[in-house]
Amino acid sequence: MLRLLPANLTGAWGSPALRVREQGLMALSGGWLGPMAPPKCLLVPESHRFDCYPERRVVVTQELCESRGCCFIQSPPPAEGKQGVPWCFYPPDFPSYTLESLNQTALGMVGVLVRREKAYYPRDIQKLRLDVEFETDTRLHIKVTNPRYEVPLDVPQVMKRAENPIYSLNFSWDPFGVLLQRKATGTVLLNTTVAPLIFADQFLQISTSLPSKFLYGLGEHRDRFLHSLDWNTLTLWARDVPPTESFNLYGAHPFYLLMEEDGNAHGVFLLNSNAMEVVLQPAPGLTWRTIGGVLDFYIFLGPDPNMVIQQYQQVIGFPAMPPIWALGFHLCRWGYGSSNETWQTVRAMRNYQIPQDAQWNDIDYMDGYRDFTLDSQKFTSLPSLVEDLHKHGQHYVMILDPGISSTSPHGSYWPFDEGLRRGLFLNTTKGQPLIGQVWPGFTAFPDFSNPDTHQWWLENLQHFYSHVPFDGLWIDMNEPSNFMDGSEHGCPPGELDSPPYTPAVLGDSLSAKTVCASAEQKVSVHYNLHNLYGLMETKATASALVKIRGKRPFIISRSTFPSQGRYSGHWLGDNRSQWKDMYYSIPGVLSFSLFGIPLVGADICGFSGSTSEELCTRWTQLGAFYPFARNHNTQKEKAQDPTAFSPAARTAMKDVLLTRYSLLPFLYTLFHRAHLQGDTVARPLFFEFPGDVATWELDRQFLWGRSLLVTPVLEPGVDSVTGYVPRGMWYDFYTVRSITLSPDCSHPCRSLPAQGSSVNSSGELLKMSAPLEHLNLHIREGSILPTQKPGTTTEVTRGNPLRLIVALSSDATAWGDLFWDDGESLDTFEKGNYSYVMFNVTQVGWSPPLLLQGHSVTKEGGEDSVWLSCHARVLGKAFPSSLLSRLYPRMSPLSPQVLTVSDLGMSLSQGFSLQWL
Numbered sequence: 050m051l052r053l054l055p056a057n058l059t060g061a062w063g064s065p066a067l068r069v070r071e072q073g074l075m076a077l078s079g080g081w082l083g084p085m086a087p088p089k090c091l092l093v094p095e096s097h098r099f100d101c102y103p104e105r106r107v108v109v110t111q112e113l114c115e116s117r118g119c120c121f122i123q124s125p126p127p128a129e130g131k132q133g134v135p136w137c138f139y140p141p142d143f144p145s146y147t148l149e150s151l152n153q154t155a156l157g158m159v160g161v162l163v164r165r166e167k168a169y170y171p172r173d174i175q176k177l178r179l180d181v182e183f184e185t186d187t188r189l190h191i192k193v194t195n196p197r198y199e200v201p202l203d204v205p206q207v208m209k210r211a212e213n214p215i216y217s218l219n220f221s222w223d224p225f226g227v228l229l230q231r232k233a234t235g236t237v238l239l240n241t242t243v244a245p246l247i248f249a250d251q252f253l254q255i256s257t258s259l260p261s262k263f264l265y266g267l268g269e270h271r272d273r274f275l276h277s278l279d280w281n282t283l284t285l286w287a288r289d290v291p292p293t294e295s296f297n298l299y300g301a302h303p304f305y306l307l308m309e310e311d312g313n314a315h316g317v318f319l320l321n322s323n324a325m326e327v328v329l330q331p332a333p334g335l336t337w338r339t340i341g342g343v344l345d346f347y348i349f350l351g352p353d354p355n356m357v358i359q360q361y362q363q364v365i366g367f368p369a370m371p372p373i374w375a376l377g378f379h380l381c382r383w384g385y386g387s388s389n390e391t392w393q394t395v396r397a398m399r400n401y402q403i404p405q406d407a408q409w410n411d412i413d414y415m416d417g418y419r420d421f422t423l424d425s426q427k428f429t430s431l432p433s434l435v436e437d438l439h440k441h442g443q444h445y446v447m448i449l450d451p452g453i454s455s456t457s458p459h460g461s462y463w464p465f466d467e468g469l470r471r472g473l474f475l476n477t478t479k480g481q482p483l484i485g486q487v488w489p490g491f492t493a494f495p496d497f498s499n500p501d502t503h504q505w506w507l508e509n510l511q512h513f514y515s516h517v518p519f520d521g522l523w524i525d526m527n528e529p530s531n532f533m534d535g536s537e538h539g540c541p542p543g544e545l546d547s548p549p550y551t552p553a554v555l556g557d558s559l560s561a562k563t564v565c566a567s568a569e570q571k572v573s574v575h576y577n578l579h580n581l582y583g584l585m586e587t588k589a590t591a592s593a594l595v596k597i598r599g600k601r602p603f604i605i606s607r608s609t610f611p612s613q614g615r616y617s618g619h620w621l622g623d624n625r626s627q628w629k630d631m632y633y634s635i636p637g638v639l640s641f642s643l644f645g646i647p648l649v650g651a652d653i654c655g656f657s658g659s660t661s662e663e664l665c666t667r668w669t670q671l672g673a674f675y676p677f678a679r680n681h682n683t684q685k686e687k688a689q690d691p692t693a694f695s696p697a698a699r700t701a702m703k704d705v706l707l708t709r710y711s712l713l714p715f716l717y718t719l720f721h722r723a724h725l726q727g728d729t730v731a732r733p734l735f736f737e738f739p740g741d742v743a744t745w746e747l748d749r750q751f752l753w754g755r756s757l758l759v760t761p762v763l764e765p766g767v768d769s770v771t772g773y774v775p776r777g778m779w780y781d782f783y784t785v786r787s788i789t790l791s792p793d794c795s796h797p798c799r800s801l802p803a804q805g806s807s808v809n810s811s812g813e814l815l816k817m818s819a820p821l822e823h824l825n826l827h828i829r830e831g832s833i834l835p836t837q838k839p840g841t842t843t844e845v846t847r848g849n850p851l852r853l854i855v856a857l858s859s860d861a862t863a864w865g866d867l868f869w870d871d872g873e874s875l876d877t878f879e880k881g882n883y884s885y886v887m888f889n890v891t892q893v894g895w896s897p898p899l900l901l902q903g904h905s906v907t908k909e910g911g912e913d914s915v916w917l918s919c920h921a922r923v924l925g926k927a928f929p930s931s932l933l934s935r936l937y938p939r940m941s942p943l944s945p946q947v948l949t950v951s952d953l954g955m956s957l958s959q960g961f962s963l964q965w966l
Contacts, residue, residue, distance in 0.1 A: 089140050090120030096331045098138035099244035099256050103328070103338065105553055109137050117169045118143060132280040144168075145224035145245035146177065156210045157181040162193065162225055162246075170549055172250035181218065183211040187350040188360055189218065191227065193248065193255075194343035198577045200322045202612060204364055215350050229348065231313065236260050238307075238315050239348070243334060251340045251548045259333040263308035263745050265733075266316075266643050267327050269300040269609070274636035274733065274748035278329040285325040286554045287580050287608045289530035289562050291623040291657065292633065296555045299528060299622055300609035301325070301580040302644045303337075306357055312739045314354040316361055320345040322580045322610065324559060326552040340548050341577055354736050355728065362645045362727035368614030369591075370724040371648055372601045373872035374444050375521070375618070375677070376716055377406025377843045378706050381446075383413060384684025388431040395438065397692040401699060404706045404841045407444040408434075409523060409679070414447060418488035419454045421464055421513045432517055442844030444520035446603070451495055451527050451586055452487030464509050465493060473502045475568040475575065478541050483568050485531035494529050494564060497585035498578055499571035507593040514597050521603030522590055524617075527583040528608045531563050540565035545576045583608025584616075591616040600873045605677070609646060618648025618677050626655030626682070626689075631668050632763045636748045638675060638731050647723045647730040650675030652682065659687040662698045663765055663821065669702040670824040671761040673709040674753065676716075676730045701822040708782075708826070710839035710846050712757075714867055718835065719754045721868035725878065730754065737829075738775045741812055747773055756832035756856075756865070757782070760817060760825040770819040774810040774827070780856050780924050781807045782826035830925065831858035833865025833888040847872065855890060857925030861899055864889040883907075886960075890923075901963040921950045921963070 101119035102109045114121040114137035127133030144166040151160040160179035167173055174195050182190040184207040216238070219228040226242030237260060244256035264276050267283045271292040276283070284297040292298055303319040305327075319325075323341035330336075337344070349360035362368075380398065385391040391410060398405045414431060416422035423431060435445045453465050453474070468474055474482040474493040482493045495502050513519075540546040540560050545567040551559065559566040559576070568575035578585075587606045594602035604617035613619065621637040624630040634651035641649040653672030654665040660682070669691065672678050682689050691702040709716075722728040729736065732752040735744040750760045750772050758779060760772035807827070808815060817825045828834065833856070838849035855863050867886045870877040877883045884907040891900050901921065924947055950963065 086120065086122050087140070089142065090122060090138075092141065093120065093138065095124065095134045097243065097334065098135050099330075099334070099336060100135035100137065100328065101139050101143075102135070102137035104550065106557065113137070127280070132282060134280065139244050143245045146248070147223040148179070148220055148225045151179075151220070154182075156207060157183045157190075164248075168247050168249055170247065170249035170252040174248050174250065177248055182207060183214055185360075186211045186214045187216075187352075187356070188363075189214070189216060189229065189348045189350070191346045191348070192343065193246070194345070195248075198342055198573050199345065200320050200342065200581070201572070202320060202365065204320075215352070216348075231309075231315070231350065231352070233352075234309075234311055234313065236309050236311070236313070238309075238350075239317070243332070244336065248344070249549075251544060252338070252550045253340070253342070253344055254336060254338045255344055256334060256336040259307060259335055260309050261307060262331070262333045264305050264329065264333075264335075265307070266302065266305035266640060268302040268640050268644060269298040269637075270294075270296075271298065271633050272636060274639050275746050276329060278331050278333050280331070281329040282553050283327045283329070284553045284555075285327070285580065286552065286559070287528035287563075287583065288555055289526065289528050290555055291625070292621060292630070292637075297553075299607045300583065300613075300619070302609070302611060302640075303327070304361060304611065304644065305335075306354060306643055308354065308735065308739065308745055312742075313352040314357050314739065315351055316349040316357040318347040318349070318361060318364065318611070320347065320611075323577060324552050324554065324579070338550075338552060340550055340552065354739055358643055358645070358729060359727035361643075362614075365612040365645055366615040367725070367727050368645055368647055368720075368723050369616060370601065370878070371618070371720060372603055373713065373717055373847070374406045374843045375603045375648065376713060376720070377678075378404050378673075378709070379407040379409060379446070379677075379679035380405055380690055381409030381411060381679060381681040382683070382688070382690075383411035383681075384686075385410065385413065387427040388414070388429065388434050392430065392434045392437070394688075394690055394692070395434070395443070398690070399441070399841070401692055401703065402841055403691050403699070403703045404710050404839065405443065406842050407446050407521070408438060409446040409448070409681070411448050412450070412488055413684070415489075417454070417458070417490075418450075419457070419462065419464075420449050420452075421509045423513075423517065435517055435519070439518075442842040444603075445517075446521040446523055446605075447517070447519050448523045448525055449590075450487060450525055451497075451529050451582075452485065452489065452492035452531075453495060454489035455482070455484055455491045455493050456489075463512075464505075467508075468493065468495060468502075468505055471501060471505060473499060473505055475564060475570055477536065477538075477565070478543075478567050478569065480569070483564055484537045485535075485564055486533045486537070487526060487530060491537065494531075494568075495586075496570045497582065497589050498573070503589040503592060506589045507596060510590075510593045511597055520598070521605075522594065524583070524586055524590055524604060524606045527586050527606060528563055528579075529582050534558065534562065535560035535565040536568075541567055543567060545574060581610055584610040584613055587613060587616045595875065599875070601875055605648075605679075609641075609644070611644065614644070614646040614648070617646075619646050620649070620677065620679065620681075621651040623656045623683075624652050626658040626660035626664060626686075628664060628763065628765060630655055631664070631671060632749065634671070634675070635751060635761075639733050639748060639751060642729040642731050642733075645727065647720065648677045649731075650677035650679060653678065653680040654682065654689040656681055657683050657686070660689050661765075662694050665689050665694065666698045666701050666821055667762050670705045671759075671763075673705040673824075674731075674751075674759045674761075676720075678709065697822070704822070705824055707839040708824075710841075710843070711836045712753075712834070713839075713843060713846055714835040714837055714851060714869070715757070715865075716753065717872075718866055718868045721878070722754075728754070734758075734773065734775060738812075741775055743773060743812065744775060756829050756834060758827040758829065760827070762819050762824075768818070768820050769816055770825060771814055771816045772825065774808055774813060774815050776810055776812040778809045778830040778856075778859065778925065779807060779827035780830070782828055828854065828856045828924070830856050831863050832856045833863050833890070835865065835867040835886075835888075843872070853888065853921040855888075855901065855921060855923040857890060857899075857923065861892045861925075862890055899964070903961045905960040922947065923950065 111121040124134040146162040162177040180192040229239040240258040247254040285301040306316045321342040325339040328336040351357040566576040606617040654660040834854040840846040870883040
């Protein structure tokens with residue numbers, strides 16, 4: 050549906066005129082209103098003031114502001130470190146673009162936008178093209194452009210216009226604006242008439258109102274999961290900096306998800322790789338500012354938040370299926386000192402029978418920190434260590450940095466010499482390789498936008514693999530990081546390195562701790578490609594690993610961009626051994642779940658600084674439920690692998706890691722669903738309970754899929770934790786004991802009287818017992834979890850019998866599923882080399898008997914040896930004394946709420962049914 054709105058139907062940039070007037074009069078009693086402010090300026094309430102002078106290195110005066118034709122009203126200064134109400138803001142009649150023409154196309158419409166008055170940034174563009182495509186019933190594509198750089202993302206082509214979209218689209222002609230509504234509710238999702246559209250060569254800006262304050266995404270930042278709209282600016286420009294609040298970090302993800310007041314959700318993605326900032330204000334409103342590219346928006350209508358993320362990944366691509374060993378426990382540190390010391394750590398883990406699937410090394414394995422080299426003295430036994438790992442069903446992962454040493458004490462260094470000969474490095478504006486400084490000293494930077502660089506990268510990896518047959522790669526420092534600003538000679542003068550407007554980047558320069566924006570690459574200048582550097586390196590690395598090993602590649606990358614999940618996972622960077630860093634890891638993991646990168650985690654126990662035993666124990670309990678679980682710390686600090694602590698702490702860590710390994714079939718199936726359709730693995734509670742507003746701000750707990758609630762302890766010196774338990778029955782994972790709630794517990798939080806108790810919640814905060822050795826895990830009613838007897842590696846665990854945990858709902862139903870393949874081959878689902886089993890419990894008639902069934906689909910070449918050979922555990926009803934089964938298993942009633950069915954001994958590839966009366 051399309052409707053064109055005449056300009057006289059809008060007031061102060063799209064707000065109804067009467068409403069703005071009333072709010073403006075209310076604003077007269079607050080703030081510092083200058084006596085010379087024009088009446089039209091006084092009509093704009095503070096929360097709706099869109100910044101006309103965002104430059105941060107300039108003290109905005111009335112003269113500067115009014116030279117742009119904007120309103121100036123000085124407001125009270127904000128708190129230290131905070132932004133406040135802008136003093137310089139757009140008046141209601143500020144000139145913008147006019148929609149001059151609009152014509153229908155096969156997929157939507159095409160229009161022309163014209164600006165008749167110049168904007169205040171240089172080289173503003175007079176005429177723009179507007180493209181609108183109604184791609185699906187739940188996805189709209191709006192693009193405002195002129196011929197210039199666009200991100201080369203492989204987006205699926207749409208061949209047919211949506212027939213029954215759940216949205217309606219309206220336009221304002223003059224000033225131009227987009228108004229997008231949800232048909233079912235009338236909620237206005239976007240209204241860009243609230244501020245003028247500006248489109249200059251190096252400054253693009255568009256603003257919109259928002260239907261609520263519940264906004265998530267826009268990474269990568271260290272922040273609460275739910276962003277504050279209190280004049281909050283989020284900058285997107287890949288940067289090497291330890292995670293710190295208010296700064297741009299390693300990756301760039303211009304995507305947000307917003308919960309509407311009625312529980313519906315939508316998402317917005319700006320496909321743009323240039324330096325960018327997103328300003329949030331309490332109107333509620335949002336402003337996108339970028340200094341290049343085009344305004345290429347995809348809007349996803351959900352309406353469920355899970356569906357929004359699935360729809361987003363239909364555009365950027367679904368994540369790759371990881372090898373199953375990637376889901377085991379990983380161990381690393383910078384500072385092992387030698388391969389023998391690394392080996393000693395591995396042996397200690399085995400000695401204590403603590404699960405471990407992968408051993409990593411940081412840059413100290415290299416000769417002089419040079420890629421593709423081996424310290425022949427300290428790490429001479431590394432090939433033997435890798436051979437030993439493989440014999441024990443374990444794996445080896447090593448680090449690589451993109452900076453290639455441009456000097457060598459040995460006279461020649463093939464990676465640099467050959468890269469230079471082929472012309473594969475970033476160049477200066479003078480056509481010479483740009484030289485910066487990273488760990489090995491002076492370095493050049495490979496141009497991964499050049500296909501020839503991919504071949505050179507492969508050849509280097511092949512050569513090293515012939516000596517050290519690694520299983521996966523950790524690619525670090527790929528923002529790219531540079532210990533100099535720009536290069537050894539700085540950056541040349543010009544508007545690429547010193548643009549007319551610089552977003553709020555850390556260091557106040559695009560070249561701060563990275564290369565010059567003017568650096569030349571095969572596809573474009575680095576100004577356009579900087580945020581894509583990590584993604585391009587990852588694609589080259591994934592391609593090389595497939596060619597070398599012929600198996601699913603395992604890659605963890607520090608810098609990321611939309612579509613990264615198709616090639617790698619991510620870790621949250623150089624965190625610290627502090628309690629607040631452990632907390633911030635949860636919003637980080639949940640945010641990357643939104644970004645389509647489910648294989649994500651933080652350095653367990655912290656990277657920098659020395660952890661305490663209590664912190665590391667609690668962090669290991671939390672980290673055991675990161676989708677990607679790695680303990681990693683820096684050199685010259687105390688060791689923090691599980692074997693370094695007291696027997697009590699070591700046992701607690703071992704137990705929670707064994708719990709993770711017991712859940713590998715469930716976790717692996719979650720990753721299959723992510724790969725197949727874009728489901729999240731680690732999931733915020735509101736994804737499952739969008740109608741429960743109390744879940745919308747929660748970021749100290751999370752779910753695995755829909756079924757498992759994780760409530761970690763995030764504070765020192767406590768033996769209990771308060772968590773929110775959504776409505777329904779939740780069974781304790783460990784003991785599965787039902788309880789009677791204490792009647793004397795005061796509102797709003799009541800206590801569970803015993804550790805390991807199940808609860809029937811009305812949707813409330815509950816205080817749970819949490820001694821140091823205990824992590825609270827609860828299974829949601831109506832769930833069936835496939836598990837296994839845990840071993841010390843995924844290889845051992847996969848050989849153990851499967852078990853089912855059946856958590857019945859109040860109406861005696863439950864469901865779950867299991868995806869199973871060989872755990873490492875490429876494209877097993879696509880080729881049909883897998884088994885898939887759907888489990889469900891149904892009630893026959895109005896009362897028992899109940900029927901537990903497994904419906905199996907085993908493709909040709911699939912895993913035929915999936916055996917449920919131990920038992921099924923059924924939770925939630927008072928069971929009768931007789932049990933009928935086609936297989937006549939033995940029954941062991943443990944309590945009125947738990948039934949264990951033992952000795953099943955059946956192949957799930959054939960399906961089964963189990964019935965009791």
